[in-house]
Amino acid sequence: MTLTIGTGPLSETAAGTFNFTPDPPGRVLFLDPLPYRVRAFIGGEIVLDSDRASLLHEGGYLPVFYAPVADFCADLLEPSDTVTHCPFKGDARYWSVRAGDRVADDVMWAYPEPIDSAAFLAPLAALAFDRVDRWLAEEAEIVGHARDPYHRIDLFPTTRHVVVSLDGTVLADSSSSVMLCEAGLPRRFYLPADSLTAAMVDGTGKETICAYKGVAAYRSARVGSDVVEDVAWSYAEPEPGMETIRDRLAFFDEKVDVDLDGVRQERPRTRWS
DSSP states (O other), rough: OOSSTOOOOTTTSSSOOOOOOOOOTTOOOOEEEEEOEEEEEEEEEEEEESSSEEEEEEEEOOOOOEEGGGBBBBGGGGEEEEEEETTEEEEEEEEEEEEEEEEEEEEEEEEESSGGGGGTTTTEEEGGGSSSEEEETTTOOOSOOOOOOHHHHHHHHEOOOOOETTTTTTEEEESSEEEEEESSSSSSEEEEEEEEEEEEEEEEEEEEEEETTEOOOOEEEEEEOOOOOOOOEESSSSTTOOOGBBBBBBOOOOOOEEEEEEEEEEOOSSSSS
16 A cells, blocks of 8 residues: 555655656556465465465555466366456456355456566466455465555554544544554544544444454544534454554544644545545
8 A cells, every 4th residue: 555555656646756757657567576475265265375476566556466377276267258458567368266166257367468568467367355255474364455565554642632523513622642644644643432522423334444454443423413424433453553543533534624733734635535
């Protein structure tokens, strides 16, 4: 996520400044070898087992595991007639996986004849992350998406006065929050549960998975007679290293007003705006 998404240096909306302009902006390809073994399971069968895997970083996309075609289980693969075209990589050909009672159509792809600037992809193939039943890095479960080794999260306890409101209705007020700074994303303030006002109500049951923080559950807010759905989230069981934000609530600063030490903050512009 760090390099290619949000305000990462290889994204289309990079926050920093280069002394050159990537051409085309945001669509650089970077294939980065991984030091660990990667395995992927579908229908209880191992589809991929490789200690030669790499991450492909591509502007605007989460990183994707690529590995030598020889490291995939050929007995489970069925060629597909599907072909797609990418102007930055070439024509992709697809395979389905039949494992046990599971059939995953067009779940694997490769670029056997990539364009010249992506020639390094020729011996490699990839799997659609969210259509694989289980991913392991060595013996550790990978959830949500492949982890970017350049991704960083810093947690800073802060006593700065944070007030969150929407259309004049205060949703939270705290001088004891945790500022979470995540590479490529806006900073977030995680506020304690006792700082929330009665305007905060239960959410719609929505959950999302972050590979770095865990499973997020969402909350809504009542503003006047309206309910603004899924405006904030929390982690009841955060990933190791993220325990500081357990049960604290963070808001989409793109959708609410945040006053920091009495100064109204500009709403960030992201895909959640």
